[in-house]
Each structure stands twice: as C-alpha cells, then as structure tokens.
Amino acid sequence: MPHALAHIDTWIFDLDNTLYPASCHLFAQIDDRMGRFIMELLGVDAAEARRVQKGFFHAHGMTLRGLMTDHGVDPHDFLAKVHDIDLSVVEHDAALVSALGALPGRKIIFTNADLHYATRVLARLGLEDAFEAVHDVHAMDYQPKPAAAAYARLCEQHGIDPTRAIFFEDMARNLAPAKAIGMTTVWIDNGSEQGPAVAGDFIDYRITDLGAWLGEVVAELETA
Template sequence: MSTQPDAARFAHIRDWVFDLDNTLYPHHSNLFAQVDVNMTAYVQALLSLPHDEARKLQKDLYRDYGTTLAGLMARYKIDPDDFLTKAHDIDYSGLVPDPDLGAAIKALPGRKFIFTNGDRGHAERTATQLGILEHFEDIFDIVAAELTPKPDRKPYDAFVALHKIVGSNAAMFEDIARNLTVPKALGMTTVLIVPNNFEPTFSEVWERDPDHSDAVDFVTDDLGAFLRSLAPTFS
C-alpha cells in the first residue's frame, strides 16, 4: 500500500470505477451521516425500539449483512423501495460543488462509472450537486445489483459483465477497504479514500478494515489531488 501516487501504475487504465458516498465527496461533508440517521429512524419505527437500541441493531445489520437494507430484508422482509426512499430523503444543499474534481475526472482517458450500494436517485442527486454527473457513463446501483451489496462477489461480476470490463485495465476507488477485495482479485488497481489527514471521523471500527489492507494498492485523503497527479501520464 502506498500513499504516493504512481502515475505509471495507471497509464494503462481505461475504466475508472468510483464508489459514491465518502468517495466522490469528502468524509467531512457528512452527507452520508444524514442517510445514517434516516436508517436508524427507519429501524426504530419498524420495530418500535428506543433510539439507542435501534442504532445498535442498524450497525449490527450493516456489519453482518454488508448494508442495513440487506439485513432488514433478510430478517424482517421489508420493502426495499420504501427503505431506499426514506433513507435517501436528505438535504443535498450543503454539499459543495467540486469543479476541480469534475475536471480531473473528465481528463481521465476512457470510461467512468459510479458503483454504489445506494440507489440511482441518490447517486444522481449527489453527483449533480457536485457538478460531476455528466462525466459518468453509467451508475451501477443497489437495484442493478439485485439488492446484493458490496463486498459480495455477485454485484462485481454483474457490473463487470454488463460493461465488459477487463480487470487489469480498470481502477476502483472506495472508502471501505473490504469493498476493494474483489476488485483486487479481478486485477483492478485499487485506491482507498480516507478522511482528511488520514484521521477517522464517524466511521465505525469495522468500516476501517485493517484486516483488508492487502486489497489496497494506494491510499489518499484527497481524491481530486490524486487524480490530478495522474494527468501528466495521459497528456
């Protein structure tokens, strides 16, 4: 794992795959924190639990099933559309547009994708607020993944097959290390996005994934700067 970009390692990349939350926008924006609050509220209302018990259960489901949604579907047979609508009912106005990131993504050669455990609507609203939506060829969301979340192998295989991606010609950017395990096995170059100054913020212990460091080729706390450092390779 390296904190220094090595442009030569990306010279052959033609498919660029980006997670959404806490990847295409910085952790300190706390946009996903709103989703997190909504998920706790959903669990609380569904099961008539006190807030603290609902939050603990939500985090247990996330840890055990990959997403809160997957856990709720497995244990309580909830309507996924209802959950996704309520979880992503958030205010995007506080997310600061990032034209520099947009320019850096646009400058990358080849195709760019968003691959998220959220839904398409949330991804589109987020990318629109950031001013970067137009640079992506497609969004592969949790619905396209048939509600099976990363890090399960199934959605990666579906994504790769759909877009005819050759792993050795692709790079993936993620804020959760375990979600890079399958991309690494597929031959992708992997980049872990961490909070500013490499300090954890609201992430839970299991979201830091120290046991999955072997899946990470590079780590950065500034996606835009990392991508801009690759530009000379493509000029």
C-alpha cells in the same frame, strides 16, 4: 506512479464519502434516518435501533440487505425514506470535475445507494454528465459490496476487464473483492466509518484528496 496506470481504460468510483469528503457529514443524515426507520419498524428505542442497524451493516455490507432478509422490508420504500435528506452540504468540486473530464477511458459509479439518490448527489458536485453509468444496489440485485457477486455483476453488465480497471472506495474492506479479480485499488482514507478491521494488502494506493490525486495522474499520463 501514474505510469503504472497507463493500462487503465475503466475508472470505477464509489459515491458516498468518495466523490465528496466525509467531513461534510452527508452520510450522517442517512444514518439518522435509517435509525428512525428501524425504530418505527421494530418498535424499539434509538440504542437498540442503532445496534440492529450497525449489525446489519457489518454483516451484509449495507443495512438494507439485513432488513430485507430478516424483516421483509421493501427496498424502494426504505431507500426513498433514508435518502430524503438535505444535499446543500455537498459543494461543487471544480478540481474533481476537471480531473474526471480529462481522464482517458470510461467512468462508472459503483454504489450501494440507488440511482435517484446518486443522480442528485452528482448534480450537486457538478458531475451529472461525467459518468457513463451508475451501477446501483438495484442493478446488484440487492447483493451489495463487498459481496463478490456485486463485482462480478458489475463487470458482466458493463463489459469491464477487471485487469484494466481501477476502483476508488472510502470503505477499505470493499476493495478486497476488487483486488481479488484483478482491479487496481485506491482507498480514500478520509475518516469515514470502516466497520470490522481488515488487512490492507489489497490496497494499491492510499490517498486523502481524490481531486488532487486524479489531477496529478492526468498530468503525468498526458506527458507519458
């Protein structure tokens, strides 16, 4: 397995439910705040707000894109409100810190969230200095994963050769566009919400523990 990754020079990671386990339920807090935002914006009850929220999530890859398109929501206002959450549930991950520090090559975050929130989460994990860049939803020009344009923009802005890159994601469907342009793909299968079912022929590796898996990869690459 690890020898097949010897050509990789860029390691790309999603943020939420990828660098920390879905079991800490951090995203549930965001989910709740998005629901409240929609209730207030549209004057609807919780059930209708959830229907709208999940409809936009499945159709656009993130709720924000639908709110911007259909209701003219300001992205900075929305993100500031939904990311105002308690991060104490995210714990320092020593194994992941060690593995990422030993990986050869570039490391980049590719997230539908924004830089301010990502920076706070990375600090909780002890990874504030682990990544060269955070390519966030603003850098995507609000065309989030899984839109093909998001991946093209990532590669263009950071000079990435996708055939020499590997992408880690908890949302399986977000791996399909990465595979289509030549990236190696890793699905973090940890029980996070998946949305509409998709075929899995674009997934190269399916794992449950990112830190442990990367640790094995580092060990094998060092002895190869």
